[in-house]
Amino acid sequence: MQYPPINGEKEVVMILKGKVFKFGDDISTDLIAPGRYFHLRSNLPEMAKHVLEDADPSFAVKVQKGDFVVGGDNFGCGSSREHAPTIIKLAGVSAVLAKSFARIFYRNAINVGMPVLICETDKISQGDEIEVNLEKGEIRDLTNGITLSFAPLPKAMINILNDGGLVGHIQKHGDFKID
Numbered sequence: 001m002q003y004p005p006i007n008g009e010k011e012v013v014m015i016l017k018g019k020v021f022k023f024g025d026d027i028s029t030d031l032i033a034p035g036r037y038f039h040l041r042s043n044l045p046e047m048a049k050h051v052l053e054d055a056d057p058s059f060a061v062k063v064q065k066g067d068f069v070v071g072g073d074n075f076g077c078g079s080s081r082e083h084a085p086t087i088i089k090l091a092g093v094s095a096v097l098a099k100s101f102a103r104i105f106y107r108n109a110i111n112v113g114m115p116v117l118i119c120e121t122d123k124i125s126q127g128d129e130i131e132v133n134l135e136k137g138e139i140r141d142l143t144n145g146i147t148l149s150f151a152p153l154p155k156a157m158i159n160i161l162n163d164g165g166l167v168g169h170i171q172k173h174g175d176f177k178i179d
Contacts, residue, residue: 014135016094016115017142018066022126023055027071028078029105031055033087041083048090065092068130070121072098076105085109085116095132097121097139097150110157113165119150134158 031054033047040047052059052069069088075098076084085108088096095115109116115134124130128143137152153161163169 014133016066016068016132016134018068018094018130019064020068020070020124020126020128020130021052021056021059021063022121022124023052023069023071023075025072025099026074026077027052027055029076029081029084029102030078032076032084033081044083044086045090047083048087051087051091060091063091063093066094067092068132069093069096070098070124071096072121073100075099075101076109077102080104080108082108082112085114086112089114095134097124097132110160111166113161113163113168115153115161117150117153119148123148 032052034050034054037047037050040050049060051063075096085096085105088109089112093114095117096109097117097119099121100118101109101116106116117132117134117139119139123144123146124139124141125144128141131140131142132138133140134153135158137150139148139150140146141148160166160169163172
């Protein structure tokens, strides 16, 4: 299944800025994409209206384009619901930051063109305004004045994100190109 580009963007902006929605450890794909909305899996924009509803009932109505989801350890654990990162992206979230990710969620996120960043998140608070530089591997918390770092995204990953995900990347290049 090919997912449409979000908001008509063709390339990932290297500097992202938005508000933080903070969650704890072990945010599962069941919390991200509640099973009771499984019937909406063929209508992902409609399903996105319920994203993270079981972790924060007001999230989907409060999130704005460019905002961030920030989690603790093991973000995206649970079942392999590939639509979980897609509906986060469809909700307008520019990136997910967490101390660690479930492997399948991490790969699914990159595959659909959603930046996921492994970093320390304890010093980032709910509602903070942050700026993330994907190339430099830097997070500036504009609310509390701290700067955090993460491993900059490899060129291959930026290329996949710029092409809207793995399917778009392969369609554009005919196979997997990293340069």
